[in-house]
Amino acid sequence: MATRLSTVFFSTFAQLRYQPTAKRVRASLGGNTVVDTLHAYLIWEPNRITPIFAVPEAELQAGLAAPQLPKAPLEEHPFTLGQGAPPSNFDPSTGFGMHTSPGEELDVVTATATASRAAFRPEDPDLAGYVVLDFAAFDWLEDDEEIIGHPRDPFHRIDIRASSVEVQVALDGVTLARTNGAQLLYETMLPVRYYIPPGDVRLDLMEATPKLTVCPYKGQARYWSYPGVESGRNIAWSYDTRFQDAAQIHGLISFFNERVDLTVAGVLQPRPVSPWSRPDR
Numbered sequence: 001m002a003t004r005l006s007t008v009f010f011s012t013f014a015q016l017r018y019q020p021t022a023k024r025v026r027a028s029l030g031g032n033t034v035v036d037t038l039h040a041y042l043i044w045e046p047n048r049i050t051p052i053f054a055v056p057e058a059e060l061q062a063g064l065a066a067p068q069l070p071k072a073p074l075e076e077h078p079f080t081l082g083q084g085a086p087p088s089n090f091d092p093s094t095g096f097g098m099h100t101s102p103g104e105e106l107d108v109v110t111a112t113a114t115a116s117r118a119a120f121r122p123e124d125p126d127l128a129g130y131v132v133l134d135f136a137a138f139d140w141l142e143d144d145e146e147i148i149g150h151p152r153d154p155f156h157r158i159d160i161r162a163s164s165v166e167v168q169v170a171l172d173g174v175t176l177a178r179t180n181g182a183q184l185l186y187e188t189m190l191p192v193r194y195y196i197p198p199g200d201v202r203l204d205l206m207e208a209t210p211k212l213t214v215c216p217y218k219g220q221a222r223y224w225s226y227p228g229v230e231s232g233r234n235i236a237w238s239y240d241t242r243f244q245d246a247a248q249i250h251g252l253i254s255f256f257n258e259r260v261d262l263t264v265a266g267v268l269q270p271r272p273v274s275p276w277s278r279p280d281r
Helices: 005-011 244-249
Strands: 017-020 025-029 032-037 041-044 052-056 063-065 103-109 114-122 130-133 139-142 158-162 167-171 174-179 183-187 193-196 207-215 219-225 236-239 253-255 261-264
Touching (some): 025 052, 032 052, 063 114, 103 130, 158 244, 167 193, 174 253, 183 244
Antiparallel strands (some): 025 139, 041 052, 052 130, 103 114, 167 174, 183 193, 193 253, 207 219, 219 236
């Protein structure tokens, strides 16, 4: 009997998972090196979908100490990836301190700064001698390149393909874009995104917003809203040019399929359900 690989993949989500990486991984805090290692692991705590780094405790160039401050309240941001996925995962906006495996929280202390509860020593024999570090607390390099958002997942990828199919985007009965020159971005576990040349987008009907987000695979995104419609808030985005892996979409504009009427080759597409179905995301 054949096995659908995504079923196997999703079945591991409730487990504590790890994968060694061959990359040189460096973290710093306030200009002080916290770690510089060739022996990092990527760690996924149970029900987490994005990885963070665990590093050998023996290679830390900073101290670890019992937490000096009480633990702050943390917001959980659960979501379902889609059909066949477990129903209760935490998206990346759920803070580091929401640990889903047993272990010990620790402060990271350098000569000039302390990162409160930014280390976690998991109680797992396969991870003995390793501590997990809060990605948001430090500045990170893989080899000599800055990484943002979270470490890249070796089992997650993007593929971009040019397409001449007609793509139309509408909202509240108004056409916001129409093109035969889209770039289609296929990303593991996410809906297909259609990146459209700005000349084919009705930017005169839209307003730039101050919102910025980061993606470790595509870069930093800026946003536009379609005013007057709640679901049109931060409905479209475009990435900067920092990552050559995403060069085909640099300067192009995409819309959330979840909140627009998307027609491809004359066929209205169903709106997928994802964390971005809500306009506050």
